[in-house]
Structure formats: structure tokens, C-alpha cells
Amino acid sequence: MDCRRGVSGDFADVYKPIIDMSVNRLQTQLTSSIPKVSVPSKITTHVSNEELVDDIRASIKSTLEQFANTELSKPRLAEGFYQVIFNEENPYKGDCNNPKRLTRKMPPKGESWTLEECEKMDYRCGNPPSICHFLDDVKERCIGRIRRQVGEYASFDNGVLVKNLAKDTRRSIHRTLAKHGVGQLSEDKAVSTYVTKVVASIVGTLDQWIEKDVGQLCEGPDQEEICNSWNDDIKKKILVWP
Structure with a gap:
């Protein structure tokens, strides 16, 4: 495997659990908001509020699980990290021997770079010790990428998460009505208004999640420790790559 792909995958491995925690919080927020939307009697005459x-x-x-396993899968995360580390602004690429900081261009097969080499490689270039040395910068890039990408997914204009949640929620309500033999109520104005309010509630909750949770990813007291607890481990993983 190309070492750049390997490094990107290493960062996907450590950030995936943190992202999953955030999606789980979104699920809690969304499911808590749904009962706050009043269900019209046109529905409750045939279906219990609880069942709906x-x-x-x-x-x-189900929608969030699918989202976490596709758009936020490790391969997708790794690809995003690859771009932001190695291809976008101020990429980690180029000659690592001018000026010369290390005594070797690459460790022998089966050996890793050392933490001492990580300390010495004090300018941005294309070898693992440079990425290791500037770990804080690389982490900021990865977090920034997550925030931007998830923000796009949750965008009201064309975000895939918004579209899927709205579509699947409508289908769920229509399916529940059909199950009780009153599928025709889907066309009723009161029911349509209810569906619209539920979707609006979902969109509002998503906006809050993007601002307060995703926008502060790895900054809250419950996340800061998690996001920094693996620094030493990932340095070692980075230095394994040639």
C-alpha cells in the first residue's frame, strides 16, 4: 500500500469512533424532538401516537446507520484525509533532503522511522517523520475536513443526509398509515401538514447539531481527551510507513 494511503487510513481509524459518537448524539436529539410535534386526530383515530x-x-x-456506514465510512474518511493532507493547500509532499535533517532517506525493510527522526524533521515535506512532527497541524486538517464534509451532507440545499432523513421519514409515516388500512390519509391536508412539521423539526435539529456538535468536534470536554488520547499511538503507526 502507498504510504500516503496508509497514513490516511490510520487517521480514519482513530476519527471514525469519534464521528460515530457524534452521529449517535444526533440520533438521540432527533428521536427526542419527534414527540414534540403534535399528531393530528386524523392519524390518532386510526394509529396510536406511540406506534407512529x-x-x-x-x-x-436506520437512515443514520446507513449514513454512518456509507458517507462516513472509513474508506470515505480516508479519501478525504488523503486529499487534505497530501493534495490540497500546503500539502505534505516534496523533497525531504533539502535541507537535510535525517541521516537516511528511508529505514531498512522491516524497520520503522524513529521518534527522534520525527523530532528532527521540522519542515513540511513528503516523508512520515514530517507528518509525525506536524501532527497537530495534520489533526486540524482532518477535523476541518470532517466539519466541512458533514456540513455539506447536512446542508438544507442539497445535503444527502437531509434528503434521506426527509424522504425516509415521509415513507415511514405513509407506511404506518397503510399498515392500518388508511394509506389514503397521506393525501389529507392535516396529515401533510404534520409531515411537513416533522421534517422541519428534523432540519432544525440538524442545523443545531452541525453548529454545536460537529462545529465543535474534539473541543468539548467529553471529546477533547478522546481526540488526544491516541497521539503517541498514531505517531508510531505513521512512522511504520516507509
């Missing part, structure tokens, strides 16, 4: 809400919650859970 439970079905919507199950739909939200």
Missing part, C-alpha cells in the same frame, strides 16, 4: 413515533424513530435510526 416509534416507527419514525426506527426510520431515523
